[in-house]
Amino acid sequence: MTITILLDEHPRELPEGVSLAALLALLEREPHSVATAVNGQFVAREARPGTELADGDKVLLFQPIVGG
Amino acid sequence: MTDSFEIAGVPLASRFLLGSAGYPSPQLLAEAVKASETQLLTVGLKRSVQKTGDNGFVAMALAAARAQGARLLPNTAGCRSAAEAVQLACMARELYDTAWIKLEVTGDEHTLQPDPFELLAAASELVKLGFTVLPYCTDDLVLCRRLLDAGCAVLMPWGAPIGSGQGLLNPWALRTLRERLPEAVLIVDAGLGAPSHAAQAMELGYDAVLLNSAVAQARDPVRMAHAFRDAVRAGRQAWLAGVMPAQDFAVPSTPVSGHAFVLS
Numbered sequence: 316m317t318i319t320i321l322l323d324e325h326p327r328e329l330p331e332g333v334s335l336a337a338l339l340a341l342l343e344r345e346p347h348s349v350a351t352a353v354n355g356q357f358v359a360r361e362a363r364p365g366t367e368l369a370d371g372d373k374v375l376l377f378q379p380i381v382g383g
Numbered sequence: 384m385t386d387s388f389e390i391a392g393v394p395l396a397s398r399f400l401l402g403s404a405g406y407p408s409p410q411l412l413a414e415a416v417k418a419s420e421t422q423l424l425t426v427g428l429k430r431s432v433q434k435t436g437d438n439g440f441v442a443m444a445l446a447a448a449r450a451q452g453a454r455l456l457p458n459t460a461g462c463r464s465a466a467e468a469v470q471l472a473c474m475a476r477e478l479y480d481t482a483w484i485k486l487e488v489t490g491d492e493h494t495l496q497p498d499p500f501e502l503l504a505a506a507s508e509l510v511k512l513g514f515t516v517l518p519y520c521t522d523d524l525v526l527c528r529r530l531l532d533a534g535c536a537v538l539m540p541w542g543a544p545i546g547s548g549q550g551l552l553n554p555w556a557l558r559t560l561r562e563r564l565p566e567a568v569l570i571v572d573a574g575l576g577a578p579s580h581a582a583q584a585m586e587l588g589y590d591a592v593l594l595n596s597a598v599a600q601a602r603d604p605v606r607m608a609h610a611f612r613d614a615v616r617a618g619r620q621a622w623l624a625g626v627m628p629a630q631d632f633a634v635p636s637t638p639v640s641g642h643a644f645v646l647s
Contacts, residue, residue: 322432323430323431323432325432342432342433343434344434348434349431349478350428350473350474350475350477350478351474352470352474355466355467355470356470357470357473357474357477359473359477360477375430376430376431376432377428377429377430377431377471377474377478378428378429378431378434378435378478379426379427379428379441379445379478379479380404380426380427380428380429380437380440380441381402381403381404381405381406381412381426381427381437381440381441381444382402382403382404382425382426382427382428382457382458382460383402383403383404383405383425383427383458383460383545383546383595383596
């Protein structure tokens, strides 16, 4: 079984039961290099392994940039 | 002589807060940070699925801040609602390991004017979550009072729209804020284009200024960082010394009595 999430507004198929931490590993993103949100809610780093993604979830990743 | 000020009990030796965006190169960013002698450097966040390179700008900004003991001040640029801003602030706290946040909630796309209602809602929530909130706000006195009541550590009213370089468009409003909120830490944020604008803000009794584009977009950002640093100091000294009141009539400065020369 697979689910479809929206990753930065783009559909992406994933195996059912995949966690947010596993998604980051799949994307080859270092856990400390990004901040994460699911359905508009911040998910702290330590909560990612226990955050199972569901069909239709909207996932966003954020990284540091320069700013004013 | 150190003339520091405090934000949430933390002393800052420099009254010149600097942004890290828009520099021609990472090296010039680092040199400008050093020249400014800033103790507070703003940074941001962006959405990104794939790891995207930035030519080393972020790494250089972090290194430059670390080299001179400056704190980082992440912002919530791009947010349009309180809910968005609160979530982004939480992400910034995790990524940058600081609870200080420059709170931005935009209400108008053309002027990038802060939305006062969403700003206040976000500030209230973030204070409850333990953040030290530095709100980018308009110069509306009542809004500023409400932000202080909500627990904001400082107020950062605009001088002019972000990146416009127009200077202080409403000195009366800024002066009124200073007069009506004498205990508040006030920082003019945004719209400063020339060092004279920064000096003017400091002469009004503001505690500090925050700017980015005026330095980053200068032909020589490092020299401009020096210029702003000196202007901030000059303006501060003028405030402490007491600027003479302007008058509509001439007052002779040479203490002659009657006519200096009698030719007939």
